[in-house]
Amino acid sequence: MAKTNLPQFVLSVCSFFSVVCIGTMNAQIVIGTPNLEFSQACANESFNTFGTTFMFSPETGVDPSNQFIVELSDDTGDFSNPSEVFTSNPGSIIESPAIVYFSIPTTTTGEGYKIRIKSTNPEAISTASQSFPAYYKLQDSPFTINNMIANASFCPGGSYLLTIDNPGTGDNDSPLNYPSLTYNWYKEITSTTFALVAQTPTLTVSQEGIYFVETNYGSCTSNSFSNRVTVTAATSGEVVDATINSSLGNPFCAANGPTTLSTINGNSHTWFKDGIIIPGATSQTYITDISGLYSVKVDFGSCEASGSLELETGDFTSSIDVDENNLLETGDSLTITISSDAINPEFTWLLDEEEIPNASQNTFTATNFGTYRVLVTQTSGCIMTIEHEFHIEELYNPFPEVAHIPNLISPNGDGINDTWILPTQYVSGTNTEVVIISAQGETVMRTNDYFNNWPEDVLTSNEVYYYYITPINEQPKKGFISIIK
Missing domain, CATH: 2.60.40 (Immunoglobulin-like)
Incomplete structure (x- = not known):
């Protein structure tokens, strides 16, 4: 057996492990902690772009098919179920340091978010960034409370209910249209300072002061705030206002169930509809699915409060200008028109249960015999559909016009x-x-x-x-x- 030279063997082993080590290093990269280009991510419909820089090493360790991904944690910094908010094109990032821009999801709301960087080839994950507040401001414009009435009062020993208007007057963008939002109610201390008093959809006031509410976007400042209302205590015997709040807003969608009307608490309550007492309605709340003028009187003993609300169901009306059964001669046509006060209506026409292509307006000219249905759908506010059905049958004329006696x-x-x-x-x-x-x-x-x-x-x-x-x-x-x- 041939003898192996020991120095030569050691050199060969070392050379082998050197190759293995180099190959391993080329198949791995290290991604540094991402550096935020912002202190807080405050996004809205018109702005949602945030930058981060990161380093990776070695640059030669990145495969041409590699993609870098930015992952966003939940609002506590946990990455158990992260959101991918950016993914680079394959091979587009090959130099370090790199800067990328991402957008936060519309459901983002919280103070403790983090991001991290992940690569796909080779697989690597950075440590998490420092935490930051992040909010997507679904509603970011001023809104109204108390129907823009600047002054209100409550009975001694009683209270006054402040509510966010929905929809309110004019072009009011009520935050109640966005069910996921929460609120911060404040009482003014001075013209420049104020104290947080509640985080509820409504505010029951039993102390004099100036009050307003903001949409709760945490550390992110916004334009989503209300007008101010000055609330005072009434003198004995004075009649004051009692706000009525609809739990489903006003108008509300009666097709989805009734709404609950509520007012301030007192010794006793008397509810009215269209000026007539509602028998048995003597509690602080009243449930209804019917539109009308609702009013309430609240007795406090030394003072009485009253209020009213013109409640609208949000339903719509629709009518059709043809009879249920119609006769048509072969070759003739019948034009049908739908009249409706629906908000942003959509029209779907069907013949014998088959949708008619390109028939999406409120008018349609029919030339075929059969059973027609038209679905009128209100697409804004109270989402609901009204259906109309009519039939067209062939009109048999036993005496058609002919020019000659046939043979x-x-x-x-x-x-x-x-x-x-x-x-x-x-x-x-x-x-x-x-x-x-x-x-x-x-x-x-x-x-x-x-x-x-x-x-x-x-x-x-x-x-x-x-x-x-x-x-x-x-x-x-x-x-x-x-x-x-």
């Missing part, structure tokens, strides 16, 4: 040229005598009241018949009728 018919039951159709001056109502005689001389029909109905049965052989048509005070018309199959 050829094909009574085979196919619905085409099956009977002998005469000009209208010879048919029923003209007292014209019509006689048909077979080739054997047999009279097969004689009438002074012809209905274009001969032969009434399908004939089984090719024959020739002769006719005599005798109008009143005119010479007879004579000819033959050839029967073909």
Whole structure:
């Protein structure tokens, strides 16, 4: 056996492990902690772009197919179920340091978010960034409370209810249209300082002061704030306002169930609808799914509060300008028009349960016979659909206009040229005598009241018949009728 030179063997082993080590290093990269280009991520519809820089090493360790991904944690900094907010194109980032820009999801709301960087080839993940506040401001404009009434009062020993208007007057963008939002109610201390008093959808006030509410976007400042309302205590015997709040807003969608009307608490309550007392409605709340003018009186003993609300269901009306059953001659058409006060309506037309292509307006011209349905859907506010159904059947005209007496018919039951159709001056109502005689001389029909109905049965052989048509005070018309199959 050949002897192995020990120094040469050691050199070979070292060379082998050097290759392995180099190969391993080339298949791995290290990604540094991402550096934020912002202190807080405050996004809205018009702005949602945030940058981060990161380093990776070695640059040669990145495969040409590699993609860098930015992952966003939840609002506590946990990455158990991260959101991918950026993914680079394959091979587009090959130099370090790199800067990328991402957008936060519309559901983002919290103070403790983090991001991290991940690569796909080779696989690597950075440590998490420092935490930062992040909010997507779904509603970011001023809104109104208390119907923009600047002053309100409450009875001694009672309270006043402040509510966010929905929808309010004018172009008010009520935050109640965004169910995920929460709120911060404040009481002014000075003209520049104020104290947080509640984080509820409404505020019950039992202390005098100036109050307002903001949408809760944490550390992110926003334009989503209300007008200010000055609340004072009434003097004994004074009548004050009692706000009525609808739990589903106003208008509300009655098709989804009733809304709960609520007001301030007192010794007793009396509810009215359209000025008439509602029997048995004596609690702080009243449930209804009917529109109308609702009012309430709240007794505090030394003071009485009252309020009213014009409640709207948000439903819409729709009508159709044709009858349920309609007759139409072949070749004619019928135009149908739908009238509706729906908000942003959509129209779907169907014939015999098949949707009619390109029929999406409130008018439609029908030319086919069958059962039609049109669905009118209100797409904003109260989402609901009203359906109209109508039928179009063929109008059978036994006396169509023809120019000449035909001498050829094909009574085979196919619905085409099956009977002998005469000009209208010879048919029923003209007292014209019509006689048909077979080739054997047999009279097969004689009438002074012809209905274009001969032969009434399908004939089984090719024959020739002769006719005599005798109008009143005119010479007879004579000819033959050839029967073909």
